[in-house]
Amino acid sequence: MIELRRLSVRSGGFAVENLELMVPAGGYGVLMGSTGSGKTTLLEAICGLRVVSGGSVWLDGVDVTRWNVGSRGIGYVPQDAGLFPTLSVREHLAFGLVLRRVSRREIRRRVEEVAAALGITSLLSRTPKHLSGGEARRVAIGRAIAFHPRLLLLDEPLSALDEDHRLRLLELLRNVHRNERVTTLHVTHYSDEAAAVGEHFFRLEGGRIVVCHQPSPALVGRADACRIEDSKGSHTTGGRGGGETR
Amino acid sequence: MSADASQPRSTDPQPEPQSGGQQRPFRTGSEWPFFVVSGAIGGGYVLLLLALLAADVASTSLEDLRAALTKPEILFAVRMTLVSCTLAALASLWVAVPLGYLLERFAFRGRGFVDAVLDIPVVLPPLVLGLSLLILFHLPIAGTTLEAFVQRSLGLQVTYAPVAVVLAQFVVAAAFAIHSMRLTFARIDPRPEAIAMTLGCRRSQAFWRVAFPQAWRGMVAAFSIAWARSLGEFGPILVFAGATRMKTEVLSTTVFLELSVGRLEAAVAVSLVMVAAAVIVLGIVRLAGGRVAG
Numbered sequence: 001m002i003e004l005r006r007l008s009v010r011s012g013g014f015a016v017e018n019l020e021l022m023v024p025a026g027g028y029g030v031l032m033g034s035t036g037s038g039k040t041t042l043l044e045a046i047c048g049l050r051v052v053s054g055g056s057v058w059l060d061g062v063d064v065t066r067w068n069v070g071s072r073g074i075g076y077v078p079q080d081a082g083l084f085p086t087l088s089v090r091e092h093l094a095f096g097l098v099l100r101r102v103s104r105r106e107i108r109r110r111v112e113e114v115a116a117a118l119g120i121t122s123l124l125s126r127t128p129k130h131l132s133g134g135e136a137r138r139v140a141i142g143r144a145i146a147f148h149p150r151l152l153l154l155d156e157p158l159s160a161l162d163e164d165h166r167l168r169l170l171e172l173l174r175n176v177h178r179n180e181r182v183t184t185l186h187v188t189h190y191s192d193e194a195a196a197v198g199e200h201f202f203r204l205e206g207g208r209i210v211v212c213h214q215p216s217p218a219l220v221g222r223a224d225a226c227r228i229e230d231s232k233g234s235h236t237t238g239g240r241g242g243g244e245t246r
Numbered sequence: 247m248s249a250d251a252s253q254p255r256s257t258d259p260q261p262e263p264q265s266g267g268q269q270r271p272f273r274t275g276s277e278w279p280f281f282v283v284s285g286a287i288g289g290g291y292v293l294l295l296l297a298l299l300a301a302d303v304a305s306t307s308l309e310d311l312r313a314a315l316t317k318p319e320i321l322f323a324v325r326m327t328l329v330s331c332t333l334a335a336l337a338s339l340w341v342a343v344p345l346g347y348l349l350e351r352f353a354f355r356g357r358g359f360v361d362a363v364l365d366i367p368v369v370l371p372p373l374v375l376g377l378s379l380l381i382l383f384h385l386p387i388a389g390t391t392l393e394a395f396v397q398r399s400l401g402l403q404v405t406y407a408p409v410a411v412v413l414a415q416f417v418v419a420a421a422f423a424i425h426s427m428r429l430t431f432a433r434i435d436p437r438p439e440a441i442a443m444t445l446g447c448r449r450s451q452a453f454w455r456v457a458f459p460q461a462w463r464g465m466v467a468a469f470s471i472a473w474a475r476s477l478g479e480f481g482p483i484l485v486f487a488g489a490t491r492m493k494t495e496v497l498s499t500t501v502f503l504e505l506s507v508g509r510l511e512a513a514v515a516v517s518l519v520m521v522a523a524a525v526i527v528l529g530i531v532r533l534a535g536g537r538v539a540g
Contacts (some may be wrong), residue, residue, distance in 0.1 A: 047444045069443040082441040086459040096453075099446035146447065 007055035030198035075144030096147030314515035338472035346427025372481030374439035410487035415476035430464025
């Protein structure tokens, strides 16, 4: 479970304040918002890569706000994949497991399992410069889930991919979530992408998070797709973007 | 220069509306004057450097070179140079990698001050640097000196000894190596290191596992630059280590010593050896630096 309680983050002149969000254990949350609304800043704050100026981050009922980055057990997939240029795909998948001193045998088993699930078994000996954009995203997802994280954060994992790769990766994300049941928070600005994978919907706009509730399937993909409730609980209708629950 | 730029030409005439409704062809003119003037200005300097090398080569012979390079003093200086430059370059790299990383990756209080301090060896006259080293090691502090302290605790004489050669070279070379490593880390994307930390790395592990393996070409370049700087060092060595034959003599001081006794041909022969070493090092820097940039 991931829960944000009145979380505030400031970065230069930019700020998001008093954000509230909750995705239950094993749930798939989607956070939507326009470019520059602070989605990536928020994910980095959840990871611990940015100092929060107020509020708290809770993982599985534990306040991890003051924990260092590596202790949080979060699998983070950044928008640019952020692969390690000198490591092979196999080393990427094993990275988190090696740090946790998992036995070699178990690392080998888990790497093969994740690679098979993501369809990258044939790429295991390649380095990032020999991967396409879609392959790099799959490796980044594999690296993030291989060590059984408590939370998976996906920052626009389908951006800059063509339609075919987007559809394939969406299907893959659905399968990964179904098999791993890891609590996931997926950031996007596409409502159709959100609708395809999400269970819980949120929108970040004007520096606050609004909760989207079961929009009409007929409205998916439209700008006014979701009925919203602001983070303090008062209901309104309208808003932009949104999605449907599965 | 790109293929297009190497063939300066006018653009095709473009119709331009005139106030009276008539159109007059618009031409940008020839690109040649720009390249001719720039080439003449820059080319003059390149020619001057080549002329210097040509003059050195012309004023010596294979016989002079052989005679110079078989003298025991000069052979000692060659060995001393190879060892001291290598030790100074290794020590420079030892300092430059962590300092370059810290200065490039983190904004901390006093970073500007550290930056300014690191420029001191670059801007200070070399003789002053040597003098400062000499004073530092002989300044009485609490009834003793640094020289006496090192001698007592390590049994090592520093001033006017081979150690002083390495130290004098290191003080200058490290500043250049740090600058080179800062550039290297500036070119390495910090994002993967942050991702490595989310996966469970401490900062040190992220450095060793992610940043360090990417920096090795930059380290080769930094080592080579430090080595080349050490090779050319003369002022601080003369003041701090002296120019004692068969003891603290390196190639740069050999040129000085040979000149001071009027043996121009030996001085030129040693200079050519140094030029050859510099060319090799520059080749390595270009190769490594180009790949870092790529």
